[in-house]
Amino acid sequence: MTTTREAPARKLTAKGLATRERIVKAAAELIYEQGAQNTNNEQIRTAAGVSGSQLTRHFPTKESLVRAVLAWQADTIVARHQAPELGELDSFAALRRWADSYIASQDMLRGGCTFGSLAAEVVKTEPAHRDAVADGFERWQELFKRGLSKMRERGELRPEADPAALAHLLAAAFQGGALLDQAAGESTPLRDALYGALAYVESFAAEH
């Protein structure tokens, strides 16, 4: 990730770090609700319970805050995909559990993917954030690629299965399905997309 380009967190005291994190978390929630462009300093200040000068000391510009939120959402989504029940995303059952944990979730209908919906909002409007968007997607997709690679190494997937390509399919089906769910206000598109993508992955299962 590109944390080095953000506010120099290493110079902060423990209290300063806690304040910074409170701001990022409050901003992340507001931005997830209503989009980055509709979120202003006043709302973030109030939600985080910080003063204007605290906010600008940590994040002199809105751009720097959006960048920190992108990194935070990427960390959060990566952590969620490393939850114990998902193992290392290295079995068909774990991949199904992953899909089912999102399908028909109210959050997905309301706001889509916590990282992807912000990525989609800023990828065009804020070219300066494109590397942070790319980094987040890459870290997330890497988890699928690694899990699928293990399955192939263990002979659960046939040798011709391409972990990188299958990871792209799973990631794209997820992001596109999340957008279509949000638009339609119902959960069939994401379900159909993920189940279709998973069935395709499963078509590479080695026969025993």
Added chain:
Amino acid sequence: MTTTREAPARKLTAKGLATRERIVKAAAELIYEQGAQNTNNEQIRTAAGVSGSQLTRHFPTKESLVRAVLAWQADTIVARHQAPELGELDSFAALRRWADSYIASQDMLRGGCTFGSLAAEVVKTEPAHRDAVADGFERWQELFKRGLSKMRERGELRPEADPAALAHLLAAAFQGGALLDQAAGESTPLRDALYGALAYVESFAAEH
């Protein structure tokens, strides 16, 4: 579509209609380049070669203009999918041609889907546009569903193929792949996603 909620085009003279279309087209191009939030009246006025009063007469608010651009982009994408070389998207060859017409296109890398990238920007920030976003996605997905239904009726797809579900997979793989392409600045994610989705569709081919 929800054209009835836009400026009452039916009352316009031919000249008025032409002006209106020039504005929408100029706005659509600017918004595709830089996003809706970065596009202002002054830029649109200049690009369309209209006066401020002409602009506000046709589109009293930015919201009304963004709505017209959404409808215009939906019309454009639907028309593109009805191009003669794609037939009625009712053969494996036509679906491959469709995918190949987008994969590695410079436009996809630069700005993603002309309709979907705007949809993703506004779906959360402008709840009032959600129905226009939903309508556009629905019209577009309907084309795939219809083509796949024909293939099933003709016995080219086995009876268990679900045209609506496969259409969701194709649409999601496309939208998600377009976003990942834009973020990564390279065309592998969309290619892998579409080829994977198409291979899954083809797995329902009837055996002859």
